[in-house]
Amino acid sequence: MNLVIDAGNSFVKVAVFKGNSLLNDEQFELSEFVLRIKNIFKKYPNINHAIVSSVGSVTDKELKVLKLFCKVHQLSHASKVPFKNSYATPQTLGVDRIALACAAFYHNPKGNSLVIDAGTCITYDMVNDFGEYLGGAISPGLQMRYKALYQQTSKLPLLEPEKEVNLIGNTTNSSIHSGVINGVLAEINGLVDLYNQRFKDLTVILTGGDALFLSERTKNTIFANPKFLLEGLNYLLEYNKK
Numbered sequence: 001m002n003l004v005i006d007a008g009n010s011f012v013k014v015a016v017f018k019g020n021s022l023l024n025d026e027q028f029e030l031s032e033f034v035l036r037i038k039n040i041f042k043k044y045p046n047i048n049h050a051i052v053s054s055v056g057s058v059t060d061k062e063l064k065v066l067k068l069f070c071k072v073h074q075l076s077h078a079s080k081v082p083f084k085n086s087y088a089t090p091q092t093l094g095v096d097r098i099a100l101a102c103a104a105f106y107h108n109p110k111g112n113s114l115v116i117d118a119g120t121c122i123t124y125d126m127v128n129d130f131g132e133y134l135g136g137a138i139s140p141g142l143q144m145r146y147k148a149l150y151q152q153t154s155k156l157p158l159l160e161p162e163k164e165v166n167l168i169g170n171t172t173n174s175s176i177h178s179g180v181i182n183g184v185l186a187e188i189n190g191l192v193d194l195y196n197q198r199f200k201d202l203t204v205i206l207t208g209g210d211a212l213f214l215s216e217r218t219k220n221t222i223f224a225n226p227k228f229l230l231e232g233l234n235y236l237l238e239y240n241k242k
Contacts, residue, residue, distance in 0.1 A: 001047040003040065003070065004233035006096065007054035008119060012036075015230040016044050025230060033062045041069045051075055051237040053095040053229075073240050075099065075233070080240050082106070084132040096229060100125050101133045102239075103232030104205065112199040115228065116188060119208035120144060124191060128199065139187065142210050145180045161213065185217050192220045 001023075006013040012033060015025035023044070028036050041047060050066055052058060053075045066072050073079070075095045083105040087093050096117065104113035104127040114136075117123045120143065124136035140148065142161055150158035162177050169175030188206075196202050206215050207228035215224035225231075 001044055001049075002234055002237050003044075003047045003050040004230050004237060005050060005052045005054075005058070005066075006099075006229055006233060007052065007058045008096070012057070013230065014040065015227070015234070016040065016047065017234045020231075020234070022227060022230070025227065030057050030062075033058070034065050037062075037066060037069070049073070049237055049241060051233050051240075053099055053233055055094065055096070073237055075236060079236065081133075081236070082131075082239055083127060084130070086132050087135050094123070097123055097125050097136075099229050099232035099236060100207070101127050101232070102236050103228050105131060105133075106232075106235050107205070108203050112202045114192065114195050114199075114202055114204045116192075116204065116206045116222075117208040117229065118142070118184075118206060118210040118214055122184070122187075122208075126195065126199070137191065141208075142180060142184055142213075145184070146176070149176060149180070161210075181217075185214065188214065189219050192218075192222070196220075 002017045004015050011027050012030055013027045016023045047070055049071050051073045077091045077093055081098065081102060083101060100115045100117055104115050110129055112129050113127045115125045118141060120141050122139045122141050126134045126136050128134060146159050149156045156176065159173060159176055161181060165177045165181045166174060167178060167182060169178040192204055204220060204222045205228055206222045206224045207226055211224045211226050215222055
C-alpha cells in the first residue's frame with residue numbers, strides 16, 4: 001500500500017492507494033499532521049511506502065515522524081519522471097505541477113493533455129502526444145482574487161464565491177462576484193480555446209479545490225477530477241520505487 005501526501009498552501013491532503021485503487025482520502029490542517037498520520041497507519045498498517053509533495057509547509061519534524069512508519073520519497077525536481085521534461089528551469093518547477101504532468105501522461109499517454117489545477121493558484125500544465133511536458137501558466141485562484149480586492153483597496157469587502165452570478169453586477173458585492181468568477185471562467189475558456197487551436201484532440205482535465213464549482217460553468221468539454229494530483233503522486237511513487 002502507498003500513502004501519498006500533498007501539502008499545499010492551505011491544507012494537507014492525503015490518500016491511501018492499493019495499486020491504482022484509491023482506498024481513502026482526507027484533508028486537514030498542518031497542525032493535525034502527526035495525529036492524523038498516526039491514525040492512518042493504525043487503520044492501514046500495510047502501508048510501506050509514502051511520497052510527500054510539499055510547497056514548504058511540511059517540516060523536518062513531520063518528515064521524521066512519517067519515516068518512523070515507512071519508507072518516504074520526498075518529491076523534487078530530481079525525482080525520476082516517466083515523461084520528457086522540457087521546462088526551461090526544471091529546478092523551479094513546482095512539485096504539484098510535476099505530479100499533475102505525471103497523471104496526465106499515464107491517463108493519456110499517446111494524446112495531448114492540458115491539466116488545469118484550480119486551487120490557491122490556477123495552474124495550466126501541458127503534456128503533448130510525444131510524452132513531453134511543455135510547461136503552461138500560473139494565475140491567481142478564486143480565493144486569491146477575492147482577497148486581493150479586499151487587501152489592496154480601502155473599502156471593498158472580503159467575499160466568498162456564490163453559485164449564482166450575474167454578468168452585470170448592480171451592487172458592489174455582485175460586481176465583485178461577477179468580476180472574479182466570470183473573469184476566471186473567461187480566462188479558462190479562453191485559454192482552452194487557444195490550446196485547442198494548437199493541439200489536436202486535446203483532453204482537458206480540471207482538478208483542485210474549485211474544480212467542481214468551475215466545471216459546472218465552463219463552456220468547453222472538460223473532465224473534472226478532484227483527485228487527479230493524488231493519482232499523479234501515486235504513479236510517481238511507483239515509478240521511483242523502480
